[in-house]
Amino acid sequence: MALSRKPHRGQDGVSSSEVREFHLPAEAIDSHAHLYFDRFNDDRDEVMERARNAGFVAIINIAVDEETSRQVIQLAMDNEGFCHAVVGVHPTHSGMSADDLKITLAAVEKLCDEHPQQVVGIGEIGLDYYWKEVSRADQERAFIAQLEIARRRKLPVVIHCREAWPDTLEVIETHGDGVVGVFHCFGGTVDEAQRALDLGWYVSFAGNLTYPKAQDLRDAAAIVPLDRLxxxxxxxxxxxxxxxxxxNEPVHSLHTPLPR
Incomplete structure (x- = not known):
C-alpha cells in the first residue's frame, strides 16, 4: 500500500518513498510497541501516520509499570481504534516490597476496570535474568500475581523472557492455568518455540529476526503456524x-519478512 503523502523524511531518516517499495500481505498490526517513550516525543503523531498509510490497522502499546500503564491507556484514548493498551509491571520494574507490589497491581487492575475498551492484555510480565538489579524472587512474585490478574480479567498476557526460559515455562505451567498469551520478541530455539505452541500460546518475532547471526531464530520462526505467529x-x-x-518504529516491520 503506497503512502498518499509526498515523500517526507522524518526523524531517524524514514522516507515515505522508501515505504512504497514494500507491500503488506494483509492488514497489519504491530503487536508490541512502546510509542510512549520519550524518543517519540518529537514525532509520535507522524510515526503513527506513517504506519496507517503503510497499511497498519492497529498498534498495541505495552506498559512496563503503573505510570506507563496510564500512558498506554492515554495513547489508546487519543487514537481510538488504532492504538490499544497492555498494562502491567515488567520484571525489571518489579523490585519492590510485597506490600508495594500489592498496591501497584491493585492500581493496574483498577485501570482494567476503568478502561475496558482500551486495555486488551496484561504485560509485559515474566522473568529477566540478564539484568541483575531485581531479585529472581521479586520477579517471580510479580509474574505469578499478574497471571492471576489476567485469569480474573480473562485477558491475554504478554510474556517477557530473557535468559530465563526454564523458569518462565515452569511458572506458566504451574500458575498459568486458564491463561493464554504471547511470547514477545521470541529469542529461543526450535524446541522452545514448539513448547510455546504446545501450551496453546502465540509466538512473536521482532526485527532481530533479520540479523545475520540469527539463523537459529529464523529456524524457530519457520515452524510456527501463521495463525499462531x-x-x-x-x-x-x-x-x-x-x-x-x-x-525503530512500526513501519520498519516491513523490513522483517517471515521465513516460510
Whole structure:
C-alpha cells in the first residue's frame, strides 16, 4: 500500500518513498510497541501516520509499570481504534516490597476496570535474568500475581523472557492455568518455540529476526503456524537489519519478512 503523502523524511531518516517499495500481505498490526517513550516525543503523531498509510490497522502499546500503564491507556484514548493498551509491571520494574507490589497491581487492575475498551492484555510480565538489579524472587512474585490478574480479567498476557526460559515455562505451567498469551520478541530455539505452541500460546518475532547471526531464530520462526505467529517491532528497540542502529518504529516491520 503506497503512502498518499509526498515523500517526507522524518526523524531517524524514514522516507515515505522508501515505504512504497514494500507491500503488506494483509492488514497489519504491530503487536508490541512502546510509542510512549520519550524518543517519540518529537514525532509520535507522524510515526503513527506513517504506519496507517503503510497499511497498519492497529498498534498495541505495552506498559512496563503503573505510570506507563496510564500512558498506554492515554495513547489508546487519543487514537481510538488504532492504538490499544497492555498494562502491567515488567520484571525489571518489579523490585519492590510485597506490600508495594500489592498496591501497584491493585492500581493496574483498577485501570482494567476503568478502561475496558482500551486495555486488551496484561504485560509485559515474566522473568529477566540478564539484568541483575531485581531479585529472581521479586520477579517471580510479580509474574505469578499478574497471571492471576489476567485469569480474573480473562485477558491475554504478554510474556517477557530473557535468559530465563526454564523458569518462565515452569511458572506458566504451574500458575498459568486458564491463561493464554504471547511470547514477545521470541529469542529461543526450535524446541522452545514448539513448547510455546504446545501450551496453546502465540509466538512473536521482532526485527532481530533479520540479523545475520540469527539463523537459529529464523529456524524457530519457520515452524510456527501463521495463525499462531505475531510480528512486532518492540519500538523503539530492535530495528531490522536495514535500519539497525536507528530508532525503530512500526513501519520498519516491513523490513522483517517471515521465513516460510
Amino acid at each position: 505475531l510480528l512486532e517491532t518492540d519500538s523503539p528497540f530492535l530495528a531490522p537489519q536495514p535500519k539497525r542502529g536507528k530508532r
